[in-house]
Structure formats: structure tokens, C-alpha cells
Amino acid sequence: MDMQSASGPALDRLIKSDRARAQLYTDPTIFETEMHKVFENTWVWVAHASELPDPGDFKTAQVGRHPVIVVRDREGVVHVHVNRCRHRAATVCEQRKGKTASFVCPYHGWSYALDGSLRGVPHDKGYDGSLDKSQFPLRSLRVEEYAGLIFATFRTDIEPLHDFLAGARKWIDLFMKQGAGYPVTTLGEHRFRFAGNWKIQMENTTDAYHFPLVHKSFLTALDKQTEESMDVMSKGGFVEDLGNGHSVMVMLPDLIDLEANLDAPIPERFAELAAELAQTHTDLEVRRIVRAVGGSGFNVNLFPNIACSMAFFRVLQPVSVEETEIRHIAIGMLGGPEAANRARLRMHEFFQGPMGFGSPDDAEVWDRVQHGAHGADDVWVMLNRGEASEQVTAEGHIRGEVSAETGMRAAYRQWKRMMEA
Amino acid sequence: MDTMTHAPAITLDEAIAFVWLEADLLDHAEYDEWLSLWADGGLYIVPIEPGVTDFANVLNYAYDDHIMRQKRVARLRNGQSISASPVARTVRSQSRFRLLSGTADGCELRCAQIISEFRRGTLRTYTADVEFNLVRGPRGLRIARKVIRLLNSTEALRGIGYLL
Known part of the structure; x- marks a missing residue:
């Protein structure tokens, strides 16, 4: 990989504050550089705490190209280990999720405790007493958690997660109100x-502009009242740059705070659910749960790989320069009413x-972006929508109208900063 | 006594003929007739986790009652969905049929299904175990439940803009 080619003045030719070259989607050298400069140097989301409720619970994930295991140890501490035996590099776990007391390499049987320490080496006489097990734990990442969101990083010297999330914390807190008082x-x-390239997806979660067109078939499949409520271009929404590449896109301002306006009429589509809940819950509880079931009216985009998006988590995983995996993780209320979670x-x-x-319609247009990006590479990808009317909020955040490309500009500013570092 | 109890038990041949009809209707986009093959309350389900049976309380790829099936058909026809414009062409073959249970009123049929999908220059294949719960109605067999268990359901899939 040639790091120099994608840094400094070369990067200035590829990206400006309001536009980018399509090579950002198509150049394998840029992709290789991103896997190191971006994904090995920042906080990357790996799990939600509810995926590992008990000691021994684990899931496998990736941090950039690195396969990792996210596991809760006997003391309840979450560890993130590179999924690679310290002997000859085989993965020590290939299950998506599960529960275990240890990780044992299938190749020669080296075994590791949940905290990553090397416990057992079969036939260790062959090392003539020279193998110091304490020097061969699984490589572990630094792990921190905010509001149930678990992040890991290879860097020991970057800012704490709390600081990294910056202005996004307030929005994450609002997002988690869709537990309606139950844990999410x-x-x-x-x-x-x-x-297609991962950044095409990154852009999309902060793109309200595509919603009425790409999701026309979804909107017409809704009842009229819901379709009207999803008319995102006319609800007074906005996009705000929250710092460090994060942004929030508020599409439905009425649904910023799910604990406000609880006396508003219950939408018709939830009438049946409300009636069912009313048999076992007070009127106020019913209103709170039903409002939470509908989800939040915004997407919080956390650079580089996760968004808290209306009613789910969107996780992106770069696979190659022209291939990306997306996870849409459903969320609900732990111990909440079954009818609410079913809804x-x-x-x-x-x-x-x-x-x-x-999603299939989103995927189709992202695929089309990737295809088109191979044409005329002296043509810019434009990211300038809504720039002229941006304002600065009292908190010092840049804010544009709902379909402004403010969030994309924020993400690419962070991307450029990291690629130049 | 219900007159239907006098009808003969559903045979393997009868069930296979019906399931092949359903397959042919889907491959040839004859959706109105396909919608009419369903019993009231019938469910079309594409689960994610292998072995799951409590479909209502877990996340599936699809969990369609009659209203959702109608919406899905409308989406395939109305030209508003870019991923279904055009709709992928499909050819499905079904084999390895086994009648798991059967009475005069209904039966459970399991089979293997391989669908080849062609769209925008790409040919893809989805392999599945399919479980049918069929019931005998006044106008012949009807689908009470169809569960499509994709072999790779827990892996990342591509967009599936048609009916499995």
C-alpha cells in the first residue's frame, strides 16, 4: 500500500469541502489506506450490551479488516480480542454468537480464558520450558461503552469514547428513549x-433527499395517515454536524423526544396495539409504549460504522473497495410487552x-452509484446541497435543512483528517 | 359432522401438483391467482434462524399475512420500486417431496427448492427447505402456511425483490 499517494496534496485533489472524486469509491489503494488510517485509529462499534447479557456470552465482529471476538468475562467486563491464535494465526472462534468458558484453537489446542490470557498449551515440553504463557495472550483492543453501545479501538492514546462521541451523546440518549422505560x-x-463502497452507505443514513423517491413503494404501502406523517421533506427537519464526523438528521421533529407530547392522539395504525396494551397498562404507560414503538424521528450517524437510525441500529462493514455488508439490527424493550416487541x-x-x-431499493441505488462511479473520473460527486443556507446553532454546531448534505460534509471532513494523519 | 371429513386424505401426488402450480404462478408473475391460493389467515414466512418455530416473536425476513402479501404484489407491479423495476425473472425447481402428516383436511409437505434469479446481468441462486401447511377448502387445496428456510439465511444476502 502506498500511503503517500493518498495523503496531503494528493487528497486535496480528491476531496474538497463540498465535493469528492469518485475514486473514493473505486480506488483499491484508498480502500487499503482507509482500513489502516481510519479503522485502526478510531472507535469502531462492535456490539450492543444486550447481545452479551451474561458472563461467557460472545459474538464475533470485525474492526476494519480484523476479525474480533466480543466477550463478557466472569466479572462482567467486556473484552474485544483479535480472533487469532498467538501460535500460528488460526481463528479461535468461528461462531457468530454463543456462550463459552474459553476459546480453544482447533489447530494445536492452545486455549485462552475469556479475558484473553493464554491458559493451556498441549505438550508444552516441546518448548523446553522457554514458553512464557503470560507473553502470549490474545491481542486485545481497548473497549468502552456508552448507553449500551460498545466500541473498541486499537489505539490506547486517543480520546475516551465519551469525548469522541461529542455532540452525538445527547442524541444517543434521546434515541434510547424508545425503550419506553425498559432497557433497550x-x-x-x-x-x-x-x-459498492462503504462510504456510499455512510452517506445514505444522513440523506433525507432520497427518501421520497427511493422509498416511494414503501410510502405507498403505508396507510394514508402514516404516509403523510413520513413526508420528511416538509416537516421542518434539519441536519446537524455533531463533531468528529458524527451528525444527526432529524426527519420528523415531532419524534425527537419520545417522552414528550404523550397526550397527542394515538395514530390509527397503533389503535389495535394500544387497545391490547390497555388491558394490562395504565393510559400513560400505553401512550409511552406506543410512542416508543413508532421509533425516533432521526438518524444519529456515528463515524465511521454505526448509526442509530429511527428504530434500529445500522452497522456497516467494508468488505472490499466495491463490496459492503450492512446489518440492520432490530431493537425493542427488554421485558416489555410482547405485543409491543412484535409490533x-x-x-x-x-x-x-x-x-x-x-432496503432493497437503497441497495439498488448504491449499486448504481458504484457502477456510475467508474465513468468519467474527472467529474465530481457533489456534496454541496444546502451549504449556502447553513447556520450555526447556540451549541456551535453547523445546521442545514433536512435534505442538506451537511452530515456527509461532516463525515468526509473527519475522513480527510484521519487519512491525512 | 363436517362433510369434508368424508373427503379422501390429501395424497402426496395431490399436494405436489398443488405446490408445483404455486411455483409456476410465481415464476410467471401470475400474482392474482397466487393470492387466491391462500387460506384465510395464511402466513408466508421467511425466517432467519434455523429451527425457529415461534415466528411471530422473532425477527424474520418476511412474515406476511394476506394484507402484506397484497402489498408485496402491488410493489412488484406498480413500478415504484427501483429494485423491482424490472422484477427479477425466476425459475424454481422443487423436489424431494415428503408428506410429514396428512388427513382429509390438511397436510404438512416438505420439499427442497432451488431458485435461479436473473436480473441486470447477474444470475443468482437461492436454495431452501420449504414447508407447506395445506388445507382442503371448498375450492380445493389452500396454503395455511408456507415457510421458506433459506440454506444461507444467517449469512448476508442480496436484495430479494421477488417472492421466494
């Missing part, structure tokens, strides 16, 4: 791939995933 829990996930599951299935009424 994951309810399963849809995984799908598209033939969440059906909503998720309706829009998300390979058979949803939304």
Missing part, C-alpha cells in the same frame, strides 16, 4: 451486501433487510 435490547438482525419486529421486517420494502 437487540431483537435480531438482517444482514445484506451490496456491490417492532413487524415494522423492521416491513422496511429493512433483503426482503424489506426499503
